[in-house]
Amino acid sequence: MDISTGIKKLNDSEQLMSVFSHAMSVMHYDGATAAPEMSYIDRSKSLGLLSTYSYDILLNKENKENVRFLMDNRDLLSSSDKKRVELLQEKIDKIEGIPLEEYAEYRALISESEAVWKDSKAKNDFKSFMPYIDKIIDVKKKFAAYFDPDKHPYDFYLNEYERGSDRDFFDNFFETIKARLVPLISEISDCPAPDISFLQGNFPIYKQRRLSEVLMEFLNIDSSRCVLGETEHPFTAHLSRNDCRVTTHYYEDDFTSSFYSVIHECGHALYDMGIKEEYYNTVLGTGTSMGIHESQSRFYENIVGRSLPFCEYILPHLANLFPQFEKITPKEFYKAVNVAEPSLIRIRADELTYSMHILIRYELEKMLFENEISAVDLPELWNNKYREYLGIDVPNDSVGVLQDTHWGGGMFGYFPSYSLGSAYSAQIFHYLNKDLDFSALVSSGDIKPVYEWLRDRIYIFGSEKDPDEIIRICCNEEFNPNYYIDYLENKFRALYNI
């Protein structure tokens, strides 16, 4: 076989897999946004069967041999084809690395654990969930060892969500955060709180829907390729080349929830839709990592959406829909959407304190994987760290150690990428701001140049470049967490006059 025949075969099998993933993503999206409750029964059956077909395309002997052949000849391939083949080979190895039976047992454990977690959280009963954490970590350690017995299992999982990262990388990152952020948060906690009373009121959903349209237009979302749906827990899904969906959830008594979640999700969508045309329907046609993806959603949500120039731009639109904003100044609005206050729940945390929630989870996950602690120690440690880093008391485990779904779902090593996204975005912003007059563009409402700057350095590459390469392309230097803290210091010291 020659290389070009091999690439042709690869294209065919990736095209075929993309059809199944297309169908499955539409079913997932429909299930989360439109489908009636009871539809889940047949949907989960159908999804199971379709994924069997999809795996068979990847794992059948001919495809595996072809990928192997290309892998052995990868130095003869173009750089993007080389990356494709490497990623596919890794995918195959990962699936085949775990004995089928053990993987099935693990899926059953997770499925049980998720149900138990839900129940434990509702009943504030950590004890019944506790054994699952230990069991899951045992299995995860065993699985990590199948792939690379010499690598520390937590390093393995950190790298799963953020290619190229490990404990050293994140230790350095979180040490910087801890050293500089804990004192800043404590200082700000002592400041008087700004007025946010004008954010309260009744905001009819049909008006909030109109507001979402205004936001999506501002963000240059191409409405012929991306639409907004409604769901319980907002997410973004890229279903096929010309088909991206962002979702939101409207609350009639709080428009800011959907307001910022639409901006956040649109950041994900812009990334997904900006990838080089020919990478779609291949393994390169997705964002390169959790962290880089999150850097884009948080860039738009916080660096754009919680900036003073944006408040100047959006306020007339808001006042147009909700007359209560007619007398509010951009500065007042800016202050209100940037209230910083230590709180219990990660997903409701503000821009300043968010990473402290992640820091706490990182430290605990690391200790679990390093056998320093086991699940039984979690609640006390959790509560101590919330007191130490955020200065607040955790009244019970439901709003403490039981609040997140991740651990019950087996997702260890995932949390750190959230904070990393914010840190990436601050560093990227620093360099973008050297090339463009960011404030003028945002306040004028024309942020196309911002989008293009990001697209040409991040989006177009899809998964072709690793996260560290993306940072180098954007910043011409390595990742440096100090940009993030500098950004927070500047912003919040000015906001709170300290």
Place this chain on the structure above:
Amino acid sequence: MDISTGIKKLNDSEQLMSVFSHAMSVMHYDGATAAPEMSYIDRSKSLGLLSTYSYDILLNKENKENVRFLMDNRDLLSSSDKKRVELLQEKIDKIEGIPLEEYAEYRALISESEAVWKDSKAKNDFKSFMPYIDKIIDVKKKFAAYFDPDKHPYDFYLNEYERGSDRDFFDNFFETIKARLVPLISEISDCPAPDISFLQGNFPIYKQRRLSEVLMEFLNIDSSRCVLGETEHPFTAHLSRNDCRVTTHYYEDDFTSSFYSVIHECGHALYDMGIKEEYYNTVLGTGTSMGIHESQSRFYENIVGRSLPFCEYILPHLANLFPQFEKITPKEFYKAVNVAEPSLIRIRADELTYSMHILIRYELEKMLFENEISAVDLPELWNNKYREYLGIDVPNDSVGVLQDTHWGGGMFGYFPSYSLGSAYSAQIFHYLNKDLDFSALVSSGDIKPVYEWLRDRIYIFGSEKDPDEIIRICCNEEFNPNYYIDYLENKFRALYNI
């Protein structure tokens, strides 16, 4: 092989096919209700590929041999399995009866013809569409001959949409309609028109959405298994066992459009959701024919929804949402939603005149298939018939012979089932009304007994019983179109005091 192994195999292959049809229907539904415009490109590619997989499950050698084996032993099967096997064998024979290449040519012709029709309609240019009609009919005649050279091709296609029907059946049906309905319509055309001014106004869509909920509750739609979506041209889709979708289109200046289309589509949904549990995911798990399906949508839309008791029930709900109805009496509302007036456009026709539109199309299709005329003769004949039967002049072909999409899409023999549905529903209603106090049930808002009557005689059977058997089960006699005209005579003579 023994029978029970054969049935097990059949179950497996039908289950597998149902997964593909599930995925494809979700993609179709999503495409029509939620997807962004440009998504069609990848969707049509993916649907094409998934249907190849689905056909392969039906047409692979092993499945065909199994169906053949069961077919040869069908007298040993339960009556429902026997029907399943017969329907599947028929499906296989029909697909394999046409040489693949000719079928591909036909699909290409239709695809071109649909585009040309759209353009011709927009430009009022029948001449450019004309040759396609003749070409399509030639191909359809050839295809019909592949299956049964001794059967007249128009009989073949009538039977395709309504199992058991042919020209004799429909000649008898339409002769009755023509003889009794043409004079009635002419008489009513001379009557003064009732007041419908109070149906005009502005009806905000969020209020119409609430009205749809009221209607679906009245119709006993199980909201955990059926939800309402929004689309351009309303339809109903049954996606899987516990998943049915009705759709509507809201117009801000006319609430009656969505109002009656929701009731109509819910009629389809009730049928689809009432089928015996074990028939789903088999070839028996759909309505038995176009005509019987339409009988249910039209029963709910017209016999229930345009009845005086229903007007009594719904008016307080309407007035609650739209204060302009506070002073309207049920009788006034009843008259306004039953205005009968000859008109040009089939899909906007009222209950009384609707079947005249179908009669005209039936007569023309028959002449085309009997070689009495060809496409060139259509416009003149069309216009003459509209003058003769409905007393109106057709100003141009766009609102005349070019108005419907069906012929350009190769759907000959389809129209008659629309009228047949109305006629079925009148005859079924006659017998239902003997068993139940229909008026009292409807005006009280509790029509569960009506639903159950229909479910036990029609819905549960799915495709197990043919249309004529369904009519016998409901009415204990053969189909008789006079019930339909009797119903229209009684209703409209009373409405117009003639």
